[in-house]
Amino acid sequence: MDQSLVDRTLDYLSAGPARDVAALDAVCDPGFESIRCDGAGRVVTLSRAAFMACVRAPRDQGQMGEGVGDISVLATSAYDGHGAVIVRRVQRGVPVLCTFVWRREEGEWTALLREFTFVLD
Template sequence: MDQSLVDRMWEYLNAGLAMDVEGLDALYDPGFENVRFDEEGRVVTLTKDQFMARFRALRDQGMKVGESLDDLSLLATSVYDGHGSIIVRRVKDDVPVLYNFVWRRQDGRWTTLVREFTFHKDITDLVRMIESQSSPT
Protein backbone atom coordinates (compact mmCIF):
# COMPACT_ATOMS: atom_id res chain seq x y z
CA MET A 1 0.00 0.00 0.00
CA ASP A 2 1.16 3.53 -0.76
CA GLN A 3 1.81 4.87 2.75
CA SER A 4 1.66 8.53 1.67
CA LEU A 5 -1.85 7.95 0.28
CA VAL A 6 -2.85 6.08 3.43
CA ASP A 7 -1.57 8.99 5.55
CA ARG A 8 -3.51 11.53 3.45
CA MET A 9 -6.65 9.41 3.77
CA TRP A 10 -6.32 9.41 7.56
CA GLU A 11 -6.03 13.22 7.48
CA TYR A 12 -9.32 13.35 5.57
CA LEU A 13 -11.05 10.82 7.83
CA ASN A 14 -9.94 12.62 11.00
CA ALA A 15 -11.12 15.98 9.60
CA GLY A 16 -14.54 14.41 8.98
CA LEU A 17 -14.68 12.89 12.45
CA ALA A 18 -13.78 16.29 13.97
CA MET A 19 -16.35 18.05 11.73
CA ASP A 20 -13.55 20.33 10.53
CA VAL A 21 -15.64 21.80 7.72
CA GLU A 22 -12.98 24.27 6.60
CA GLY A 23 -10.39 21.49 6.47
CA LEU A 24 -12.75 19.26 4.49
CA ASP A 25 -13.54 22.08 2.08
CA ALA A 26 -9.81 22.42 1.35
CA LEU A 27 -9.44 18.65 0.82
CA TYR A 28 -12.27 18.37 -1.71
CA ASP A 29 -11.35 19.32 -5.27
CA PRO A 30 -13.62 22.03 -6.78
CA GLY A 31 -14.92 19.39 -9.23
CA PHE A 32 -15.42 16.71 -6.54
CA GLU A 33 -18.26 14.27 -7.03
CA ASN A 34 -19.53 11.50 -4.78
CA VAL A 35 -21.14 8.72 -6.81
CA ARG A 36 -23.28 6.48 -4.60
CA PHE A 37 -24.83 3.27 -5.86
CA ASP A 38 -26.52 0.18 -4.48
CA GLU A 39 -27.34 -3.45 -5.26
CA GLU A 40 -30.51 -2.45 -7.11
CA GLY A 41 -28.48 -0.35 -9.56
CA ARG A 42 -29.69 3.02 -8.28
CA VAL A 43 -27.13 5.80 -8.62
CA VAL A 44 -26.99 9.27 -7.06
CA THR A 45 -24.20 11.76 -7.74
CA LEU A 46 -23.52 14.50 -5.21
CA THR A 47 -21.40 17.56 -5.99
CA LYS A 48 -18.91 19.24 -3.67
CA ASP A 49 -21.46 21.97 -2.91
CA GLN A 50 -24.10 19.40 -1.90
CA PHE A 51 -21.58 17.46 0.18
CA MET A 52 -20.29 20.56 1.96
CA ALA A 53 -23.85 21.81 2.63
CA ARG A 54 -24.54 18.52 4.43
CA PHE A 55 -21.40 18.84 6.57
CA ARG A 56 -22.22 22.46 7.45
CA ALA A 57 -25.81 21.59 8.37
CA LEU A 58 -24.68 18.72 10.60
CA ARG A 59 -22.04 20.89 12.27
CA ASP A 60 -24.50 23.76 12.79
CA GLN A 61 -26.91 21.30 14.46
CA GLY A 62 -24.12 20.07 16.74
CA MET A 63 -24.10 16.66 15.04
CA LYS A 64 -21.25 14.50 13.77
CA VAL A 65 -20.80 11.99 10.95
CA GLY A 66 -19.54 9.38 13.41
CA GLU A 67 -18.09 8.75 16.82
CA SER A 68 -15.00 6.79 15.84
CA LEU A 69 -13.07 5.30 12.95
CA ASP A 70 -12.80 1.87 14.58
CA ASP A 71 -15.25 0.30 12.10
CA LEU A 72 -13.08 1.29 9.14
CA SER A 73 -10.48 -0.71 7.18
CA LEU A 74 -8.17 0.60 4.48
CA LEU A 75 -7.93 -2.34 2.07
CA ALA A 76 -5.79 -1.35 -0.92
CA THR A 77 -4.22 1.53 -2.80
CA SER A 78 -3.52 2.00 -6.50
CA VAL A 79 -1.51 4.83 -8.04
CA TYR A 80 -2.07 5.76 -11.71
CA ASP A 81 -1.82 8.73 -14.10
CA GLY A 82 -1.50 11.47 -11.48
CA HIS A 83 -4.22 9.92 -9.31
CA GLY A 84 -4.46 7.40 -6.53
CA SER A 85 -7.33 5.27 -5.31
CA ILE A 86 -7.76 3.93 -1.84
CA ILE A 87 -10.35 1.24 -1.15
CA VAL A 88 -12.06 1.53 2.22
CA ARG A 89 -14.56 -0.73 4.00
CA ARG A 90 -16.76 0.53 6.79
CA VAL A 91 -19.53 -1.25 8.67
CA LYS A 92 -22.62 0.84 9.42
CA ASP A 93 -25.45 -0.80 11.35
CA ASP A 94 -23.87 -4.23 10.70
CA VAL A 95 -23.94 -3.58 6.93
CA PRO A 96 -20.67 -3.10 5.03
CA VAL A 97 -20.22 0.04 2.92
CA LEU A 98 -17.41 0.06 0.34
CA TYR A 99 -15.62 3.16 -0.91
CA ASN A 100 -13.13 4.02 -3.63
CA PHE A 101 -11.63 7.43 -2.85
CA VAL A 102 -9.74 9.00 -5.78
CA TRP A 103 -7.04 11.55 -4.95
CA ARG A 104 -5.16 13.93 -7.26
CA ARG A 105 -1.38 13.83 -7.08
CA GLN A 106 0.62 16.95 -7.97
CA ASP A 107 4.33 17.59 -7.49
CA GLY A 108 4.72 14.30 -5.63
CA ARG A 109 2.01 14.91 -3.03
CA TRP A 110 -1.65 14.02 -2.65
CA THR A 111 -3.57 17.27 -3.00
CA THR A 112 -7.34 16.97 -3.31
CA LEU A 113 -10.06 14.36 -3.33
CA VAL A 114 -11.63 14.30 -6.81
CA ARG A 115 -14.08 11.38 -6.57
CA GLU A 116 -15.66 9.12 -4.04
CA PHE A 117 -17.44 6.03 -5.34
CA THR A 118 -19.58 4.51 -2.58
CA PHE A 119 -21.37 1.17 -2.66
CA HIS A 120 -24.27 0.85 -0.21
CA LYS A 121 -26.62 -2.08 0.12
CA ASP A 122 -29.58 0.31 -0.29
CA ILE A 123 -29.73 4.05 -1.12
CA THR A 124 -33.53 4.34 -1.17
CA ASP A 125 -33.54 7.05 1.54
CA LEU A 126 -30.91 9.09 -0.32
CA VAL A 127 -32.85 8.78 -3.60
CA ARG A 128 -36.02 9.99 -1.85
CA MET A 129 -34.17 12.91 -0.27
CA ILE A 130 -32.72 14.01 -3.62
CA GLU A 131 -36.10 13.63 -5.34
CA SER A 132 -37.82 15.70 -2.64
CA GLN A 133 -35.22 18.47 -3.00
CA SER A 134 -35.72 18.61 -6.76
CA SER A 135 -39.53 18.44 -6.68
CA PRO A 136 -41.40 21.71 -7.09
CA THR A 137 -43.14 22.82 -3.90
Protein backbone atom coordinates in the same frame (compact mmCIF):
# COMPACT_ATOMS: atom_id res chain seq x y z
CA MET B 1 0.38 -0.16 -0.51
CA ASP B 2 1.14 3.54 -0.71
CA GLN B 3 1.10 4.58 2.96
CA SER B 4 1.04 8.30 2.16
CA LEU B 5 -2.14 7.74 0.15
CA VAL B 6 -3.65 5.67 2.96
CA ASP B 7 -2.75 8.35 5.53
CA ARG B 8 -4.26 11.12 3.41
CA THR B 9 -7.47 9.13 3.02
CA LEU B 10 -7.70 8.38 6.74
CA ASP B 11 -7.28 12.09 7.49
CA TYR B 12 -10.13 12.82 5.09
CA LEU B 13 -12.32 10.14 6.65
CA SER B 14 -11.70 11.53 10.14
CA ALA B 15 -12.75 15.04 9.10
CA GLY B 16 -16.28 13.94 8.13
CA PRO B 17 -17.53 12.69 11.51
CA ALA B 18 -15.78 15.62 13.20
CA ARG B 19 -17.78 17.92 10.88
CA ASP B 20 -14.49 19.65 10.11
CA VAL B 21 -15.77 21.67 7.19
CA ALA B 22 -12.50 23.60 6.85
CA ALA B 23 -10.47 20.40 6.46
CA LEU B 24 -12.91 18.97 3.91
CA ASP B 25 -13.06 22.26 2.05
CA ALA B 26 -9.26 22.33 1.84
CA VAL B 27 -8.95 18.81 0.47
CA CYS B 28 -11.90 18.48 -1.92
CA ASP B 29 -11.13 19.57 -5.47
CA PRO B 30 -13.45 22.26 -6.91
CA GLY B 31 -14.82 19.56 -9.25
CA PHE B 32 -15.19 16.97 -6.47
CA GLU B 33 -18.14 14.59 -6.68
CA SER B 34 -19.46 12.03 -4.23
CA ILE B 35 -21.09 9.22 -6.18
CA ARG B 36 -23.20 6.88 -4.07
CA CYS B 37 -24.91 3.70 -5.19
CA ASP B 38 -26.75 0.86 -3.52
CA GLY B 39 -27.60 -2.79 -4.11
CA ALA B 40 -30.80 -1.85 -5.97
CA GLY B 41 -28.77 0.09 -8.54
CA ARG B 42 -29.81 3.54 -7.42
CA VAL B 43 -27.16 6.20 -7.94
CA VAL B 44 -26.93 9.67 -6.44
CA THR B 45 -24.19 12.10 -7.40
CA LEU B 46 -23.48 14.92 -5.00
CA SER B 47 -21.60 17.94 -6.23
CA ARG B 48 -18.96 19.45 -4.01
CA ALA B 49 -21.45 22.11 -2.87
CA ALA B 50 -24.15 19.53 -2.05
CA PHE B 51 -21.63 17.33 -0.22
CA MET B 52 -20.38 20.24 1.86
CA ALA B 53 -23.98 21.23 2.67
CA CYS B 54 -24.56 17.68 3.99
CA VAL B 55 -21.60 18.16 6.33
CA ARG B 56 -22.48 21.71 7.36
CA ALA B 57 -26.17 21.19 8.21
CA PRO B 58 -25.70 18.78 11.14
CA ARG B 59 -22.66 20.75 12.36
CA ASP B 60 -24.69 23.96 12.35
CA GLN B 61 -27.29 22.16 14.48
CA GLY B 62 -24.59 21.11 16.95
CA GLN B 63 -24.58 17.46 15.92
CA MET B 64 -21.39 15.47 15.65
CA GLY B 65 -21.12 12.47 13.38
CA GLU B 66 -20.34 8.94 14.39
CA GLY B 67 -16.69 7.93 14.51
CA VAL B 68 -15.03 6.64 11.39
CA GLY B 69 -15.98 3.14 12.46
CA ASP B 70 -14.25 -0.06 11.50
CA ILE B 71 -12.05 0.66 8.47
CA SER B 72 -9.99 -1.72 6.38
CA VAL B 73 -7.86 -0.41 3.54
CA LEU B 74 -8.09 -3.07 0.84
CA ALA B 75 -5.84 -1.65 -1.87
CA THR B 76 -4.13 1.42 -3.26
CA SER B 77 -3.12 2.21 -6.81
CA ALA B 78 -1.14 5.13 -8.22
CA TYR B 79 -1.13 6.04 -11.92
CA ASP B 80 -0.54 9.12 -14.10
CA GLY B 81 -0.62 11.65 -11.26
CA HIS B 82 -3.66 10.04 -9.66
CA GLY B 83 -4.18 7.55 -6.88
CA ALA B 84 -7.05 5.41 -5.69
CA VAL B 85 -7.73 3.91 -2.30
CA ILE B 86 -10.30 1.15 -1.81
CA VAL B 87 -11.72 1.04 1.70
CA ARG B 88 -14.21 -1.20 3.46
CA ARG B 89 -16.06 0.50 6.31
CA VAL B 90 -18.71 -0.71 8.69
CA GLN B 91 -21.25 1.99 9.48
CA ARG B 92 -24.09 1.21 11.88
CA GLY B 93 -23.36 -2.49 11.35
CA VAL B 94 -23.60 -2.23 7.55
CA PRO B 95 -20.56 -2.79 5.31
CA VAL B 96 -19.80 0.06 2.94
CA LEU B 97 -17.24 -0.05 0.13
CA CYS B 98 -15.60 3.22 -0.91
CA THR B 99 -13.07 4.20 -3.52
CA PHE B 100 -11.34 7.55 -3.18
CA VAL B 101 -9.57 9.11 -6.17
CA TRP B 102 -6.80 11.62 -5.46
CA ARG B 103 -4.59 13.94 -7.51
CA ARG B 104 -0.84 13.93 -6.91
CA GLU B 105 1.19 17.07 -7.49
CA GLU B 106 4.90 17.40 -6.78
CA GLY B 107 4.89 14.12 -4.86
CA GLU B 108 1.97 15.05 -2.56
CA TRP B 109 -1.66 13.86 -2.60
CA THR B 110 -3.20 17.31 -2.95
CA ALA B 111 -6.88 16.99 -3.82
CA LEU B 112 -9.70 14.48 -3.55
CA LEU B 113 -11.41 14.27 -6.94
CA ARG B 114 -14.04 11.57 -6.43
CA GLU B 115 -15.55 9.45 -3.71
CA PHE B 116 -17.40 6.36 -4.94
CA THR B 117 -19.51 4.71 -2.24
CA PHE B 118 -21.42 1.43 -2.49
CA VAL B 119 -23.90 0.50 0.24
CA LEU B 120 -25.76 -2.82 0.02
CA ASP B 121 -29.03 -1.31 1.21
